[in-house]
Amino acid sequence: MEQPGNLFVVAAPSGAGKSSLVKALRSFDARVYPSVSHTTRAPRGQEKHGREYFFASEQEFDAMVANNAFVEWANVHGKRYGTSKKGIQDRLANGEDVLLEIDYQGALQVRESFPQAVLIFILPPSWEELRSRLENRGEDAPEVIELRMKNAEEEMAQVGEFDFVIINELFESALFDLKAIIHAQRLKIASQRRLRSDVFESLNLS
Ligand SMILES: Nc1nc2c(ncn2[C@@H]2O[C@H](COP(=O)(O)OP(=O)(O)O)[C@@H](O)[C@H]2O)c(=O)[nH]1
Numbered sequence: 001m002e003q004p005g006n007l008f009v010v011a012a013p014s015g016a017g018k019s020s021l022v023k024a025l026r027s028f029d030a031r032v033y034p035s036v037s038h039t040t041r042a043p044r045g046q047e048k049h050g051r052e053y054f055f056a057s058e059q060e061f062d063a064m065v066a067n068n069a070f071v072e073w074a075n076v077h078g079k080r081y082g083t084s085k086k087g088i089q090d091r092l093a094n095g096e097d098v099l100l101e102i103d104y105q106g107a108l109q110v111r112e113s114f115p116q117a118v119l120i121f122i123l124p125p126s127w128e129e130l131r132s133r134l135e136n137r138g139e140d141a142p143e144v145i146e147l148r149m150k151n152a153e154e155e156m157a158q159v160g161e162f163d164f165v166i167i168n169e170l171f172e173s174a175l176f177d178l179k180a181i182i183h184a185q186r187l188k189i190a191s192q193r194r195l196r197s198d199v200f201e202s203l204n205l206s
């Protein structure tokens with residue numbers, strides 16, 4: 001049977017830079033598939049249905065919850081967000097690596113169903129920088145930014161639950177760290193597979 005793929009989960013307070021990091025990662029690493037979540041929040045300027053998110057009405061989201069269609073879902077900043085089972089299960093079963101960009105509540109739910117998932121938390125270098133990134137991104141109204149800053153405290157308190165922490169101060173350095181974690185996980189899995197192989201035994205290494 002095909003070995004299942006790796007499941008990476010990236011969480012961060014809004015504005016820490018996780019979407020930018022994941023997008024940059026994708027340009028180097030086409031083997032990691034970013035899952036597209038469902039959300040009840042409205043699309044931002046350039047966002048397209050099916051690319052950044054599947055934008056759903058409250059009723060559509062309710063129906064998916066009722067049909068047990070989500071691996072996890074959570075209320076975040078007053079809206080609902082969820083990862084559909086359909087989007088990830090087949091890919092993992094086919095041996096593909098999947099990356100979820102979700103909040104900490106979702107990350108902890110994913111760990112319950114997939115104990116082998118690798119949980120990565122991205123931190124901003126300071127509160128001031130977090131606020132200025134949210135303001136400079138220019139996508140959220142001032143009250144939305146306030147809510148996100150307030151929620152960031154609760155989110156950051158969860159950092160200890162995660163396997164890895166990356167501080168996104170210099171973008172290139174944070175991207176390097178993210179690539180290193182993914183690479184290390186692949187090496188770990190590859191060497192575990194080798195441990196079971198005849199080659200390993202013939203070298204008397206088992
Ligand atoms: N639990 C969960 N959280 C999600 C999901 N998709 C996105 N999120 C999180 O919801 C929060 C808000 O996302 P978004 O509105 O795109 O704003 P952003 O934080 O500025 O990227 C972020 O913490 C996302 O990681 C999901 O499928 N499940």
Ligand SMILES: Nc1ncnc2c1ncn2[C@@H]1O[C@H](COP(=O)(O)OP(=O)(O)O)[C@@H](O)[C@H]1O
Nearest residue numbers: 014015016017018019020133137168169170171
């Ligand atoms: N290391 C960095 N230094 C400066 N600005 C950054 C850095 N990383 C991301 N940004 C900028 O901060 C803003 C928020 O990043 P984004 O990726 O949208 O965050 P998130 O997905 O975590 O909400 C964007 O305008 C992005 O270009």
